[in-house]
Amino acid sequence: MKGSKRSEWAGILFILYLLIAPSAAGAAFGPDEWLEYRMNDSNNPVFKQEGVAPLEATTFKTGDEIRSTPVVAGDRMFVGNHNTGDMFAFDIKTGEQLWQSQAPNWVHSEMIYHDGTVYVGFGNRFFQGNGLRGTEESGVMAVDAETGETKWQTSTGGEVMPTPVFNDRYVYAATGDRQLYKMEAETGEVLDTIDLGHVVSMSSPNYYNGKLFIGSGHPQPYTFSAIDLTRDEVTWQTEMPKAFAGLDDVPPAIEDDIVVTTALEEPKQLSLKEVYEHYGLLETYKEMGKSLTGDRKEHPEHVIYAMDTGTGEVLWKESLGYGEMVENNKSGAPMIYDGTIYVGSPITKKFYAYDLKTGERLWDFQNTVIKAPPVADEGVVYFSNAKGFVHALDADTGEEVGRKKLGGTLAPSGPIIMNDTLIVGSQDSKVYALPTEDIRNGSDEFTADLEPPEKSQFSFLTVVYGIPLVTFVVLVTILIVAVRKSRKTKIEK
Secondary structure, three states: OOHHHHHHHHHHHHHHHHHHHOOOOOOOOOOOOOOOOOOOOOOOOOOOOOOOOOOEEEEEEEEEEEEEEEEEEOOEEEEEOOOOOOEEEEEEEOOOEEEEEOOOOOOOOOEEEEEEEEEEEEEEOOOOOOOOEOOOEEEEEEEOOOOOOEEEEEEEOOOOOOOEEEEEOOOEEEOOOEEEEEEEOOOOOOEEEOOOOOOOOOOOOEEEOEEEEEEEEEOOOOOEEEOOOOOOEEEEEEEEEEEEEEEOOOOOOEEEEEEEEEEEEEEEEOOOOHHHHHHHHHHHHHHHHHHEEEOOOOOOEEEEEEEEEEOOOOEEEEEEEEEOOOOEEEEEEEEEOOOEEEEEEEOOOEEEEEOOOOEEEEEEEOOOOOOOOOOOOOEEEEEOOOOEEEEEEEEOOOEEEEEEOOOOOOOOOOOOOOOOOEEEEEOOEEEEEEHHHHHHHHOOOOOOOOOOOOOOHHHHHHHHHHHHHHHHHHHHHHHHHHHHHHHHHHOOO
8 A cells, every 4th residue: 555655655655746846858959039239238148948968069051151140049959151151050959950041142141030930131341432340231120030031131231230120019220321220120121221321240239227328330430339229329429539449349238237348449559579579589679670661560459348338338448469460350258257358459369358347357368360259157157268268267266277279360359158059150160069167178289379488678678689790790700800800811922
């Protein structure tokens, strides 16, 4: 009897478990929706479903370069191609390609998702003769997430390389024709255009407390804007008079009423001592030679800004440092995690941690060209670089935990983490997915673009000027000895 009752209770408990507990096997791998660039305000796209294990290391093949972030919604992954405008949907669990579709131009935008529909921007970076950006076709399209069929396509006067935002039945898109478009999500009908006054390159709008926040460029001065969506008007604009690149490329990150972005400010000629400190002796001599012709090299300064989301007031501004200019994506994109800003620099080739409230630099980590926003989870921050590596660092100390070599130049839009699986696109046309544990345990060989060791004023003077002086003295001495020897030979004859 006792055994029978135990079996009965066990059966009841098992039925209750099936009714109340989530089924790990049936749980979706990704979130129900993905409404903006990198999923959330902090630009830290991390999602976990209890009982869902990480994927095994998997590669998803597309047809061309990937420069946007792969978007995962439910059990599907959506990603677009750079040159061709091809768009793909994959079953994230099996790796099966579900459909392939086509946009009229480049796809740098994420393929955001809401209620069975994917929304994506398209356009290229080339300038029109009138100063607007985006040649050939530009616009936004809505695609059926199940089939890849186009639901609607709306044209804009300039590129839509920034990721659109879905909010309250509307789709918003910042463009290369200096406008913010408001479209009906069901039909694509343009309901309003808000004049930003400046070209937006790839600064994907960030939705926060009823406003969109966007960085923009030409015409100068470069400007950062907040747009009130209840009134469809610009609330405030903050001018960055020294900025000349990057502000229009960088999607801002937001937390605790602070919006963070970066830009390059006006380049300057470094002093010979600064050239020596950063680039070594050979480059210093080159610059000394160029001083005679007035052809000295100029170096941009990479700057990070923190602004009040309500007023646009710059709360603090810090320099990441000076360095060499790079092509495209000239300014690193920030991410915020647990009150700390994490950002890489393609200019200084370092990865940084800053206190969100004070702007204090907490640590930095020497690496190589870094353009993409990082992602952080469980006390570890992961960033990708232009050499195809993903590095894992302790978020508090900056100490390297591990690293893994993937392939190609990893996308400037950065990695995401879904159920302890890091997913990142690459310009080698593939999406790489692997357990974060593989990265933390990895130790693939990597050589950083190290700075020369710190040098003192004495070192600068003795090496830079001392070597030529010593060389001159030696040459003069050799010449004097040679002349005396020649004279002595003649006298003896």
